[in-house]
Amino acid sequence: MGVAEWLLRRAAGEERGVAVYGDLVELAAARGQMWFWIAYARTVISLTWRTPAAFVMGGSAFLAASRSWMFLPREWWWEMFHSPHPYFLRGILDVACLLWFLVPFAAVRYGTSDRLVRLAFAACAMVSVACLIVPVFPLFLSVMALALFVVVGALFSTEWRGAAIALGCTTAGSVFVELTLIKLVHIGAWYYMKRHFGPHFSFWDDGFALPIHLFRTVVWTMFALNALAITFISTRFHRRFVGKTSVAS
């Protein structure tokens, strides 16, 4: 088996890839080798373009969302970091960014009529609104409760149960990766900064004086790990729990 056939098997699945490759070989007998390689390239692209395109869309939305918080007023930031529930609020913010990646990723990957896409969009809209109204804490809690009610309520519907499980597992899995792998990157960067700036390093006072290349390396590494984790976890759980009702290539 050559590299070309191996690649097609990876792109299309074993049996399907073998059959597709065999079809191209059979057609090339009449149309020539040049035709074979052009058709092969076009076939591989048509079978595989969705995931990279979805990754780019999801990544762009994730970056836009994670940067958009910087335009919020100072009162919002004060409330976020001086709240009696800082870790809870930061966790909600992380979930919001996760959903901002997941919704466009899944929309391109599976189509807008996919149930995971629709449920994730509803959750993303509610969580995003909740994050914007953090200073009004009772209202924030109400909107968050509504979001949770919608997702948990979907579990009781036979049509939406698979999508709710996939969304819940994706969220939980991504949070787990955030708390482990990404935390390791964060701790490594923090350790480096402590050594560079001394034991009394304060992020808010000294952090912005970090060498810009180091700051960007850490940020991009954390972003890449996050994005890859969401991609991997969501595609696995979508295949398991949502399955046939999606656009596929």
Added chain:
Amino acid sequence: MSADRLLGEFEQIVLLVALRLGDAAYGVTILNEIAARTGRSPAPGALYTTLHRMGSKGFVTFRDGAPTPERGGRAKRFVQVTDEGRAALARAQAAYQNLMEGLDLLSPIRARAHART
């Protein structure tokens, strides 16, 4: 695909060709039949993604045949249209027939074809 969404043009062509070919419908024969009947040569990738999408929706099923030497010992993957596929095709065709009623669009085409013969 929900019940009120009609099949796309290419999906209908693929299903019609698969029905015409019967047990002999697989990638190569479907592509050749589409070229012969419609005058267009779709890209193989477009056919395979369409077949896979219709398989996901339950409109077609797949059956692996025996390997053959002209394919380097690789098996063919035969396509069979399911009852759901037939029903979806019938719905789409009925909608088109409904829209065409009273427009008499096919008569000039048939007349030209008859004049050629």
